[in-house]
Amino acid sequence: MALRRSLPCSNNATLPGTDRAAEPDRSDLPPELICANSNRSITMAQRQSLPCSKKVTLPDTDGAEEPDWSDLPLELVCVITQKIADISDFVRFGVVCKRWRCAVRASDLSPQLPWIMHEYDKYKEGNCRRFYSLLTRKTCTVNIPHSGDTSLVGSTNNYLLTRNWQTHECSLFNPLTKEELSLPPTPPEITFPSWVPTGPSFDPSSMYVVISRSRNLYFTPLYVCRPGDHEWIKIRDPYTPLIEGKFKNSGYTFYDGKCYASDLKTRSTKVIDLATSTVLHVVPRPEPSSTGFYVYLVVSFGRILRVCQYGKYSSKKNCLFRIYQLETGDRDGNQKEPCWTEIDSINNQFLFLHDRHGSAFRAEDFPGFEGNSIYFSKSNFMGKTFQLFSYDIKEKKIEELPGPVNLSHHWFLPSLC
Incomplete structure (x- = not known):
């Protein structure tokens, strides 16, 4: 089923089933699958000459926006600073944002x-x-x-x-x-x-x-x-x-x-x-x-x-x-x-x-x-x-x-x- 979902939509493509079926039209497969399922390597010119087909864009599997790291709880930020060994990294950590700078204390330096x-x-x-x-x-x-x-x-x-x-x-x-x-x-x-x-x-x-x-x-x-x-x-x-x-x-x-x-x-x-x-x-x-x-x-x-x-x-x-x-x-x-x-x-x-x-x-x-x-x-x-x-x-x-x-x-x- 994973392979079936990754294939492009095409009116001519026939997916292989459990019964003996006609060989599918490989011209409708994307170049990545052609390279992965063929023993022959293709040139860039051959790849560019392959027919374009309509592809399905799958939804983002993460389904979430990039987190705002500046909103980390200050207690967690303090714990992180106590784990930083190098003083140079400690200083860089404190200048990421104002919130982190307020949480960083010089006494927390290892x-x-x-x-x-x-x-x-x-x-x-x-x-x-x-x-x-x-x-x-x-x-x-x-x-x-x-x-x-x-x-x-x-x-x-x-x-x-x-x-x-x-x-x-x-x-x-x-x-x-x-x-x-x-x-x-x-x-x-x-x-x-x-x-x-x-x-x-x-x-x-x-x-x-x-x-x-x-x-x-x-x-x-x-x-x-x-x-x-x-x-x-x-x-x-x-x-x-x-x-x-x-x-x-x-x-x-x-x-x-x-x-x-x-x-x-x-x-x-x-x-x-x-x-x-x-x-x-x-x-x-x-x-x-x-x-x-x-x-x-x-x-x-x-x-x-x-x-x-x-x-x-x-x-x-x-x-x-x-x-x-x-x-x-x-x-x-x-x-x-x-x-x-x-x-x-x-x-x-x-x-x-x-x-x-x-x-x-x-x-x-x-x-x-x-x-x-x-x-x-x-x-x-x-x-x-x-x-x-x-x-x-x-x-x-x-x-x-x-x-x-x-x-x-x-x-x-x-x-x-």
């Missing part, structure tokens, strides 16, 4: 992975910078409107840290929302300020901004402030004998108002109260006495991890990681002197390590990224550019990731807040 800035960018024009998205593995171009006297010196969380070389004024700049937070001018001894990430907090009121690096190549003081402060506070304890250059391998991280810093000479970790600039604890190194490893301190969902990378930093094959967790209490919950305990798994989490600093993420939030893994960068040429790799903690295997090989040490977590 957790994001870092954007890493390109170092040597021959495509750079004016104030534009190119960033590589670890999530989509695509490159985005972002406009950063700053004058020629202002340069990018680092980043912290979802902000880039800029400094005016004439006035020494600093500011935090969100390259996506264009929000700018003013900071005090840098102290005179800070000739080349270097950023230090301050943990997972995205609230500017609770965010510490820390800079380092001075004329003294061996001892690098740290200066701390918050957005809105009028001056930088120097951490009085000279705990960071940090050698510049390729041996710059001490790790820092900040969490819950405290600074955790790995001393290059002793490899111990000092816990410093940022409010009082006093040393609370000195945690001995957990590794056996050896050299040739790099220390990362990472905040991982309330835990402090010490990640040691062994092997030549420029080697793509010779690489091994050991992970330690900072313990501050016993099994009964009683407080004790902090110490490092080695762990062999971080379960469903993965770490991102880049330029001596890192962040932790849940693999369930990022399809395609494996838990119990480390995604990290390795320098290519004289430590100027970086390339991305992954490390399987259980199998102890390293794999080179596709992507650009000219990444810089500047990276931030994209945010619309």
